[in-house]
Amino acid sequence: MASVIRRLEEDDEVENFDCGDDALNNYLKRHAWTNQEKISIGVSNVAVEEGAPRAVLGYFTLAMSSVPRDAFPKKHVRGLPPYDLPLILLARLAVDRRFAGRGLGHALISEALRISLRAADEVGCRCIVTDAYRDRVGWYARYGFVPIEGAAETGPQRMFLDMRTVRAALRR
Numbered sequence: 001m002a003s004v005i006r007r008l009e010e011d012d013e014v015e016n017f018d019c020g021d022d023a024l025n026n027y028l029k030r031h032a033w034t035n036q037e038k039i040s041i042g043v044s045n046v047a048v049e050e051g052a053p054r055a056v057l058g059y060f061t062l063a064m065s066s067v068p069r070d071a072f073p074k075k076h077v078r079g080l081p082p083y084d085l086p087l088i089l090l091a092r093l094a095v096d097r098r099f100a101g102r103g104l105g106h107a108l109i110s111e112a113l114r115i116s117l118r119a120a121d122e123v124g125c126r127c128i129v130t131d132a133y134r135d136r137v138g139w140y141a142r143y144g145f146v147p148i149e150g151a152a153e154t155g156p157q158r159m160f161l162d163m164r165t166v167r168a169a170l171r172r
């Protein structure tokens, strides 16, 4: 299956999207377009098949954010000034379950990292952060995301990926 990843467009078919998670389905169907084009709080990229370029098979959403320096364990912020840390939030990522396990998740996160690196080259940005479902922590760890210790013990696990790690991996 040849897939393409590109920015979400207004005519994209999202109504049949089903990743098995209501919140992630609902975001794509109800909020992604508005958040991207009308209120500028998140940009979504979608994976589509070359032969059916409107049906969305997967997506991710990125936004700029910042967190207090103290929110990170000391070992990760040693040497940094006492400012809030600028970062990119990987706010959402999901693949339609009918297309899971075929590498689309890999293609989407790889593109999210490439976009983040381009942004970080232009605008100061220390790391990428995501709030991973507990049962997906292992999946994100494959890409170098590290759990932030001391975060809440229930609910999503906050994880981060240092931009220097991304730079080293993608510029190798």
Ligand SMILES: CC(C)(COP(=O)(O)OP(=O)(O)OC[C@H]1O[C@@H](n2cnc3c(N)ncnc32)[C@H](O)[C@@H]1OP(=O)(O)O)[C@@H](O)C(=O)NCCC(=O)NCCS
Residues within 6 Å of the ligand: 019, 020, 021, 024, 093, 094, 095, 096, 099, 100, 101, 102, 103, 104, 105, 106, 107, 131, 132, 133, 135, 136, 137, 138, 139, 140
């Ligand atoms: C997580 C998700 C994006 C992965 O997408 P995908 O297209 O199935 O992923 P890929 O095909 O690229 O990767 C599958 C690989 O990850 C592995 N994997 C899947 N879940 C894993 C987990 N929890 N921990 C570690 N590895 C995992 C698979 O074994 C497979 O390994 P392989 O490449 O060695 O065969 C997808 O399952 C999904 O959308 N789930 C529902 C929504 C969700 O949980 N989103 C994340 C929110 S935090």
